[in-house]
Amino acid sequence: MGHIREYYERIIKLQETEWKFISSHFSRKVFAKNQIITRQGETENFLSFIETGIVRFYIPDDENELTFNFSFDKEFTCAYDSFLTQTPSEYELQALTETVVWQISFEDLQKVYAQTKVGNYLGRFASEKLFLAKSKRELSLLKxxxxxxxxxxxxxxxxxxxxxxxxxxxxxxxxxxxxxxxxxxxxx
Incomplete structure (x- = not known):
């Protein structure tokens, strides 16, 4: 959990009570190399912070899979559009290496947002970072x-x-x- 706190504290100093409340909603999970984290057609229920590992985002296809993103150590990751809308994902997430993550459920994240001011700030920061990465990728493909x-x-x-x-x-x-x-x- 120390890596998440470091990540957060690069943005804003956390009070110990805030950190205890936020961290109590995360749980550790390990994915084996090549294990599917989120399947196409399933609703993404977890926002994950990668402690170690690499996650690939791709659209499965019998002939040609389309890889469109990667997430690395010390980054948040998930099928974010599915997570936000609580609708089935149109793509999959796969651990390319053994991947250790700290996960918070959609429901628990809503509690953190509702009960802490800092949680809202951190959520907005993470959302903005994901949006900027997506925009950069789209522009790269066009330019x-x-x-x-x-x-x-x-x-x-x-x-x-x-x-x-x-x-x-x-x-x-x-x-x-x-x-x-x-x-x-x-x-x-």
Whole structure:
């Protein structure tokens, strides 16, 4: 739980009573490598803080899965649109490595919002951060070609190439694995 408190306290100093109340609503869960965290068609009931691990967001398909996001250590993650609306998710979340998370349920998060001022502030901050990441991704797909997207990904998140299979990176930047191989040869 210390990582969550550190994350929060980079934003705002927490009173001990606030922290105890907030932290009492989180529970620890471990997902095995490649385990599905949220299934397509299920409603997302948990907002998760990743202590360690990598989570992939993708649309399952028999022929071509579409990877569209990743979450890493010390980040909040979930099928956020499903979580907010409490409707079935249109995509899946998968642990790419053994992943340890601290989860808070939708119902418990509503209690934190209702009973703490700081909880509302932290919720807004997390929501804004998720929105900005989504906007950045959309703009990248519209503004840059595949090679530029790959180079930006490499410069902004160099560790991504160490831990994520190239087939998922190719899907994430919107090309085939063969297209990614060509780009990597051009750069080398």
């Amino acid at each position: 840059y070609n595949a090679k530029e997207r790959y180079l930006r990904l490499f410069s902004e998140q160099p560790d991504i190439l160490k831990f994520i299979p190239l087939k998922y990176i190719a899907s994430y930047i919107g090309i085939t694995p063969q297209g990614l191989s060509r780009i990597r040869r051009q750069i080398a």
